[in-house]
Amino acid sequence: MTIDEVARVAGVSTMSVSRAMRGVEGLSAERRAAILDVARALGYEPSSLAGSLAAANSTLIGVSVPTLNDEVFGDIFDGMRTVFTRYGFQTVFDTTDYARKNEDEWIDRILAWRPAGLVLSGVDQSSAAKKRLRAARLPVLQIWDITDDPIDLCIGLDHHEAGYAMAQHLIAMGYRHPAYLGVRRGFDARAEKRARGFKAGLTDGGVALRAEKRVSNASSFSAGQDAVAALFDDVSMNEVDVIYFMNDHMALGGIIACEARGMRIPNDIGITGFNNLALNRVLPLRVTTSATPRFEMGRKGAQALIARIKGVKKQPVQTLPVELIPGLTTRSALP
Amino acid sequence: MTIDEVARVAGVSTMSVSRAMRGVEGLSAERRAAILDVARALGYEPSSLAGSLAAANSTLIGVSVPTLNDEVFGDIFDGMRTVFTRYGFQTVFDTTDYARKNEDEWIDRILAWRPAGLVLSGVDQSSAAKKRLRAARLPVLQIWDITDDPIDLCIGLDHHEAGYAMAQHLIAMGYRHPAYLGVRRGFDARAEKRARGFKAGLTDGGVALRAEKRVSNASSFSAGQDAVAALFDDVSMNEVDVIYFMNDHMALGGIIACEARGMRIPNDIGITGFNNLALNRVLPLRVTTSATPRFEMGRKGAQALIARIKGVKKQPVQTLPVELIPGLTTRSALP
DNA sequence: ATCTGTAACGTTAGCGCTAACGTAGTGTTG
């Protein structure tokens, strides 16, 4: 069932059917209604494939996230979806498992579909990819992190600042022997920025990092447990008074591992993370964490991208605020 | 940069470039290499839009899931992605928030792209949608639930049976005063099937359901807390000896709420759920739950769909096993 | 010398749609 067939049955030109289906001007109301009736009766469905080819525009938006295995990118995606759906865009989706190679290959495949725009997670794409996307002059949104040199648009958090603020908070709370626990370097660029910010904050506050351990390459509850095990293989329990975990997932696993060792939280040790996951918001013992506006980020980012697709580019980089949520670091200062 | 331009520069016909780019037969090795060199030098990227239109096939697969806000569909999607990526398919993705209307509208939009196949969550699509998809003779995979009357292919769990098995387990463990806590009816069809199976299992075991509460419409940690509050507003704590939660999310929230009420788990009350989430696998107190092979389901389902797209349809419905994981119901039988 | 088969190409005719432009018909204006 093609547009020509509908035109033939309705006794009009194909352009009239095209105009009727797209709801564009240049058609009387009666004729438009008649055409839509015929189209419905025949079960005609316009082909976006042919339409996009002819009009040299598509309603496809490529979205790449590292993983769906935590609620972070799920929340961001949900926020984007509310906007994209409203404007009639489709998302062509893939996960990269934090591997640049996967992302580069995905960019190849998605560009072949001539998408209206792209959403990439973070700002640490391969330089080849950045160059290509800039050359393609395609609307691109980098999300979750920020940079001075965006490909096009960028919305995210200042991860370095979040780590720095956490260090300041811990020092203010009286902690003097902090440890950092995360995953292997080069895996999650944002986590590394937080770690560096944290260390800078400690240094500026005159406090030394007591220990730093990195385990596996997947941020998960069990990674948090493993990291605690690795930490206390190395230093004794009373040498560390607070742990900054890479994120809440690891922190929550870390709580379990610390309690299993007989440590009382927060009396014996403070626990901090990043993200303020849903789970953390219901726990009786909540980790001190940085709340990240994930849904809002997705929504605002999608709006900016759509504005950009329609030709409006206002603010290339938007930094959203991170809120420090006090939790398991609320005891009084240590001696 | 089009195929004709590459052909002109390489001094061959467009068909030769087409054959070279797609790696199909009918070209000498030297010429193929020469063409690929020219294409690379010119930065030529074949247009999947034009290719799919001309060849009347696409590498787009539509995937619809209710939500990404829990790890269930994230795991399923991860499993599918490993397969789809290997075979060069793209996923056009959307979430429906458990609303049929959203799903129907999405089906309209995705069909316009003439996808090679579709993946839908569950088996409870609107009858109009089922009819349309059957009429379109499109490869369709329904995932996560099973049915006698699939649209095309189906891979999932027997949710009724999972609920039934849990009832039998609880009775065998000596529980006699169970409660069911979930979300509003008509929201999550699979959860309802588990609830019905659970009740059937109780009835067959000669045990009556002591209470049943339904809160909000989002299965979350906090919904589990709310449900526990609603339950004990209505019945006293010693009238219920075990709770079957709709899923692990609610069960884990429920644990927190029960402990906040001073109940000891599992001594005072047994806690059970569904899914065996990652979090449950690291907790010191783990809920009794049904482990669901989510990644595997995605992988196998995607393989079946691709086989179907390539013309092979073996087994229309695959039921994957659910494993009951004992947890917070392991005390000895009650008096 | 002729025939036949086959690999390696090129040519043609679309796929289903839309941008751009053309044209008829109907008012509107001075």
Place this chain on the structure above:
DNA sequence: CAACACTACGTTAGCGCTAACGTTACAGAT
């Protein structure tokens, strides 16, 4: 009432690609 503007259409020429088929060259068989 000619000149003009405007609306409501239709016509033409592609968008970039590939299926199908045609052609050529050459090897080997007869």
